[in-house]
Amino acid sequence: MIEKLISYSLRNRVMVLIIAAGLFGWGVYSVQTNKIDAIPDLSENQVIIFTEWMGRSPQIIEDQVTYPLVTNLQGLPEVKYVRASSMFGMSFIYVIFEDDTDIYWARQRVLERLSSVDELLPEGVSPTLGPDGTGVGHILWYTLDAPGLDLGEQRAIQDWYVKFALQNVPGVSEIASFGGQVKQYEISLDPNKLSYYQLSVPEVIAAVRANNNEAGGRKFEMSDIGYIIKTSGYIESMEDIALIPVAIQGAVPVRVQDVGSVQLSGESRLGIFDLNGEGEVVGGIVVMRYGENADEVIENVKEKMEEVALGLPKGVEFNIVYDRSGLINESIDSVKKTLIEEMIVASIIVIIFLFHWRSAFIILIQLPLSIAIGFILLNAFDISSNIMSLTGIALSIGVIVDDAIVMVENAYRRLAEVSPNEELRIKNEE
Numbered sequence: 525m526i527e528k529l530i531s532y533s534l535r536n537r538v539m540v541l542i543i544a545a546g547l548f549g550w551g552v553y554s555v556q557t558n559k560i561d562a563i564p565d566l567s568e569n570q571v572i573i574f575t576e577w578m579g580r581s582p583q584i585i586e587d588q589v590t591y592p593l594v595t596n597l598q599g600l601p602e603v604k605y606v607r608a609s610s611m612f613g614m615s616f617i618y619v620i621f622e623d624d625t626d627i628y629w630a631r632q633r634v635l636e637r638l639s640s641v642d643e644l645l646p647e648g649v650s651p652t653l654g655p656d657g658t659g660v661g662h663i664l665w666y667t668l669d670a671p672g673l674d675l676g677e678q679r680a681i682q683d684w685y686v687k688f689a690l691q692n693v694p695g696v697s698e699i700a701s702f703g704g705q706v707k708q709y710e711i712s713l714d715p716n717k718l719s720y721y722q723l724s725v726p727e728v729i730a731a732v733r734a735n736n737n738e739a740g741g742r743k744f745e746m747s748d749i750g751y752i753i754k755t756s757g758y759i760e761s762m763e764d765i766a767l768i769p770v771a772i773q774g775a776v777p778v779r780v781q782d783v784g785s786v787q788l789s790g791e792s793r794l795g796i797f798d799l800n801g802e803g804e805v806v807g808g809i810v811v812m813r814y815g816e817n818a819d820e821v822i823e824n825v826k827e828k829m830e831e832v833a834l835g836l837p838k839g840v841e842f843n844i845v846y847d848r849s850g851l852i853n854e855s856i857d858s859v860k861k862t863l864i865e866e867m868i869v870a871s872i873i874v875i876i877f878l879f880h881w882r883s884a885f886i887i888l889i890q891l892p893l894s895i896a897i898g899f900i901l902l903n904a905f906d907i908s909s910n911i912m913s914l915t916g917i918a919l920s921i922g923v924i925v926d927d928a929i930v931m932v933e934n935a936y937r938r939l940a941e942v943s944p945n946e947e948l949r950i951k952n953e954e
Contacts, residue, residue: 544893551896558899559908560819562851563660569625571634572654573597573617577646586610592644593617593651600633627656627814655698657811663818664825665846667703667799667807671839676790678806679704681840687808689832695821697813703797704806705790709765713784721778723770728783731770735759762786799845807845822849855914862918866891866925873929883936887928894924
């Protein structure tokens with residue numbers, strides 16, 4: 525079989541060259557379109573369900589949230605197993621699917637099952653799906669260099685401007701904010717005053733919620749002009765909260781300021797984010813969507829950052845503290861360098877031992893063609909160019925060179941041993 529293939533190739537050299545050129549062109553296209561990353565994604569095909577019920581102990585979370593959700597998620601198609609973790613105020617459930625399951629089909633199946641669990645959970649508890657990213661999806665970390673702004677102002681810029689802008693970049697699953705203070709209004713109630721006015725904490729909470737609202741009226745016409753009536757009741761300052769009436773006693777309203785005090789504070793934090801020991805900072809983590817090209821997404825995020833920077837307050841700048849594209853570029857450069865070095869060394873060795881430039885030229889053609897075909901197979905099996913795959917290609921270059929030298933030297937020797945009459949006969953047969 526091999527002898528027939530070799531004989532056919534020798535008799536149809538033009539066709540072989542055309543096929544080789546076509547494979548090389550296809551390989552070049554595959555190199556340009558192949559997904560590039562530094563770290564191979566070996567994580568499981570999973571969907572994460574996050575449920576928050578603040579103030580509850582892990583045991584209550586386990587009994588009233590985690591257990592009902594886990595039992596309800598059992599039996600989904602193509603599910604390998606379901607894992608769960610309960611902690612103070614939070615529940616995490618990991619639904620592990622088969623490796624060949626489409627991740628978005630899996631998320632849809634989980635959402636369908638979650639739509640029927642409301643009656644199983646406590647009032648006000650709503651499970652949500654985690655981002656459609658993987659464990660190696662953290663491709664870029666950045667902080668805000670904002671001298672003169674406090675941590676609350678920096679966090680507000682991050683949450684209400686930067687985050688929304690960067691989430692629109694194609695391939696980005698989530699922008700996770702970290703650091704700083706999340707501003708909030710805090711009402712400190714005095715138990716003695718509540719007892720004096722015979723009020724409870726739930727009554728104060730209900731009054732504040734009811735007065736932080738906007739209600740619509742109706743449309744009416746007068747003098748051929750249409751008017752729309754609405755009421756604007758959103759809270760805009762601490763004074764608005766302080767003046768909210770909680771109850772009326774003896775025709776006199778009891779306001780929030782009569783039973784407590786209102787102040788501006790931040791949410792409770794479990795830690796801080798410090799940069800290089802120079803102090804606390806505010807920033808975000810760019811999480812890549814499942815199956816995207818990491819190098820392309822990072823490049824798009826950086827371009828978007830330049831656009832977003834134009835709208836930042838004066839003196840505020842982006843500071844990139846982790847960028848995976850550096851490792852990606854180093855991996856690619858390493859393979860390029862190895863390929864060039866192998867081609868040069870192999871050509872020099874063949875020329876020195878054979879003194880035949882055509883043999884050296886054959887090896888120079890074989891190396892890039894073999895690598896191009898390798899990238900065709902990477903795309904066919906949806907494998908990204910990462911440290912593992914590129915290292916394998918770099919190691920295989922040595923094997924390809926060894927085979928090429930042995931085969932070329934053997935063919936050259938065989939041709940050199942052919943007598944003139946035999947050579948004439950071969951040419952006549954061709």
